[in-house]
Every structure is written in C-alpha cells, then in structure tokens.
Amino acid sequence: MVVRDWIDIPLPAARRNLAAWYEDHGVWDGWEDRTRYVPLWQMALACGRWLGERYAPKSAPHGLEPELLRSALHQIRPPARALPLLLQRVHADRRIDLPRLALLRLLLNRSPNPQDHLMPQLDKDSTDPTYRWGRLFAVLEAVQHAALPDINTTLRDKFFSAASTAPASTMPRLYRDAGAHLKRLRRDKPAAAHALEARLEEIYEKVCDDLPGHLDDVQQGRFIIGYSHQRAEDRARRRAAKEAKEKTQRETKTADVPAQADAPQLSAS
Numbered sequence: 643m644v645v646r647d648w649i650d651i652p653l654p655a656a657r658r659n660l661a662a663w664y665e666d667h668g669v670w671d672g673w674e675d676r677t678r679y680v681p682l683w684q685m686a687l688a689c690g691r692w693l694g695e696r697y698a699p700k701s702a703p704h705g706l707e708p709e710l711l712r713s714a715l716h717q718i719r720p721p722a723r724a725l726p727l728l729l730q731r732v733h734a735d736r737r738i739d740l741p742r743l744a745l746l747r748l749l750l751n752r753s754p755n756p757q758d759h760l761m762p763q764l765d766k767d768s769t770d771p772t773y774r775w776g777r778l779f780a781v782l783e784a785v786q787h788a789a790l791p792d793i794n795t796t797l798r799d800k801f802f803s804a805a806s807t808a809p810a811s812t813m814p815r816l817y818r819d820a821g822a823h824l825k826r827l828r829r830d831k832p833a834a835a836h837a838l839e840a841r842l843e844e845i846y847e848k849v850c851d852d853l854p855g856h857l858d859d860v861q862q863g864r865f866i867i868g869y870s871h872q873r874a875e876d877r878a879r880r881r882a883a884k885e886a887k888e889k890t891q892r893e894t895k896t897a898d899v900p901a902q903a904d905a906p907q908l909s910a911s
Contacts, residue, residue: 651715659717667748669740669870670763672878677762680744682710688741689727691734703727719752720745725859732866733803743870746863758860764871771849772861775809776868778845781838782820784876788834789823806865807857817846 651659667685668677683702690701706724713720728745732738750758757770768774783797797816805812820842827835857865 656715659715662717663714663748666751667744668762669743669747670874671740672763672874672876673881675878675881678740678744680741682714683707684741685745685748686710688739688745689724689731692731692737713748713752719754720749725749725863729859729862733806736798736802738866738870743867746866750860750863750867753860755860758864760864760867761871764875768868770864770868772809772857772864773868773871774845774849775813776806776865776870777872778813778817778842778849779805779809779865780869780872780876781841781845782816783873785820785823785827785838785842788831788838789826806862806869808855809857809865810855813849817842 664679668679670676671678686702686707687697689703689706691698703723706721706727709721710724712718724745728742728749732742747760747762750760753759760768760773764777765773779797779802786793786797801812801816805816824835824839827838
C-alpha cells in the first residue's frame with residue numbers, strides 16, 4: 643500500500659494508522675457477539691443508491707473511495723462531504739446497514755470534538771441527548787414489532803427521518819402513542835410488555851427535553867448510532883434468551899432419557 647500510493651512514511655507508522663482505521667470503524671454485532679469490519683470500497687458504495695437488494699453498481703460518489711483510502715493510510719479525517727452524502731442516502735431509502743454504520747462511526751470518531759467519539763457498542767452511560775433519543779426510537783420500534791409483528795408500514799418507515807432530524811417534536815408523540823401497543827402486549831405477552839416498559843422508562847427518564855428544533859448532521863449521526871446500538875443490544879438479548887432456551891431443552895431431553903443397562907459383551911468364539 644505504501645508503494646502503491648507513494649507514501650513517504652515509516653512502516654511502523656503505517657501499521658499504526660491501519661490499526662486505527664479498524665478501531666475507528668468497527669461495529670459490534672449483537673447477534674453474533676463480535677465486532678465486524680467493512681471493506682473500504684463498501685463504505686464508499688454505502689453513500690450510493692440502495693436498489694432493494696444491493697447497492698447500485700458504480701453509484702458511489704466520484705472520488706470518495708480514494709479519499710477514504712488516504713484517510714486510512716494517513717489517519718486523518720475523511721472528506722467533509724461524506725457525512726451529508728451518507729445522511730442523504732439514509733433518509734432517502736431508510737436503510738441502515740453494516741457499511742453505513744461503519745462509515746458513520748468512522749466519521750464521528752475522527753471528529754475534532756471528543757463528544758462525537760462513540761463506542762462500538764451500547765453506551766448506557768452516555769449523556770448525549772441525541773444518542774439517547776436514538777436509543778428510545780429503537781425501543782419504540784421494538785414495542786410496535788412485538789405488538790404488531792405483521793405490520794406492513796413500520797415506525798421506521800413512517801417516522802425515522804422526522805425523528806432523527808427533529809426529535810423534540812416527534813419523539814414525545816411517538817412515546818405517548820406507544821401506550822396502545824403496550825396495552826395490547828400486557829394482554830397477550832405480559833413478559834414482553836414488562837421488559838419493554840422497563841427499557842422505555844429507563845431511557846425516557848434520562849432524555850433531555852430542550853433539544854434544538856432541528857439536528858445538524860453530526861447530531862443526526864449520533865441519533866442513528868444510538869438507534870443502532872440499542873438494536874444490537876436487543877439482538878444480543880434475543881440471542882442470549884434463545885441460547886438459554888435451547889440449553890434448557892437439551893437438559894430436559896437428557897434428563898428424560900432412561901438409564902440404559904450396559905450392552906452385553908460378546909465372547910469370542
């Protein structure tokens with residue numbers, strides 16, 4: 643890579659820069675319980691058009707990939723245009739996937755403002771109000787999904803753009819509207835209702851009511867990261883519950899098998 647790009651840099655420094663690249667963009671996967679990393683070309687393509695099953699070929703903004711490569715090799719900030727381009731695509735197709743999250747985390751972690759630097763997974767102690775609003779939106783979405791699993795138009799389909807740009811005017815209403823879903827859950831799935839209510843109250847009591855009328859690009863990025871971190875945490879909970887259930891079933895099945903006598907030994911003729 644040094645030869646290819648004519649970089650005049652000591653090899654140890656180049657190694658440190660590449661290590662920092664992975665440290666700055668890694669995204670924790672709650673279902674697989676590991677941090678995942680993304681090829682640079684996929685990050686650039688994440689600013690392109692989503693076609694429903696894949697990104698449109700060659701739809702990445704011109705020149706973005708070599709700009710990201712320079713950021714990786716020199717450990718410098720990515721181009722300033724990357725964040726608004728990424729947010730524009732997120733709002734246009736409402737898709738938040740691994741490449742987009744990785745690029746977003748990289749952009750925030752390389753901001754000169756330490757407040758923008760975010761952990762790869764859920765930070766329950768974060769005092770950033772936009773991060774908490776994002777977490778709250780994820781739980782509200784989980785409430786809707788638990789109450790209406792077959793719904794065609796989800797909370798994210800209808801309100802994500804509004805919530806991530808103007809949460810102060812959108813989120814309190816969505817929080818109040820969640821009462822109808824929780825009422826249904828208390829009747830049909832009381833355990834799920836109790837867990838989701840507790841999660842909502844934990845986050846809502848810490849959110850700030852004096853948010854600006856409109857979030858800037860960096861604040862929108864924090865909202866999206868908070869939303870994604872909460873979803874990853876919820877996936878980790880489901881994975882743990884699934885593993886615990888499967889373990890119990892295996893133990894029960896083993897306990898139900900009657901002890902068998904030793905098979906008779908056949909003597910040699």
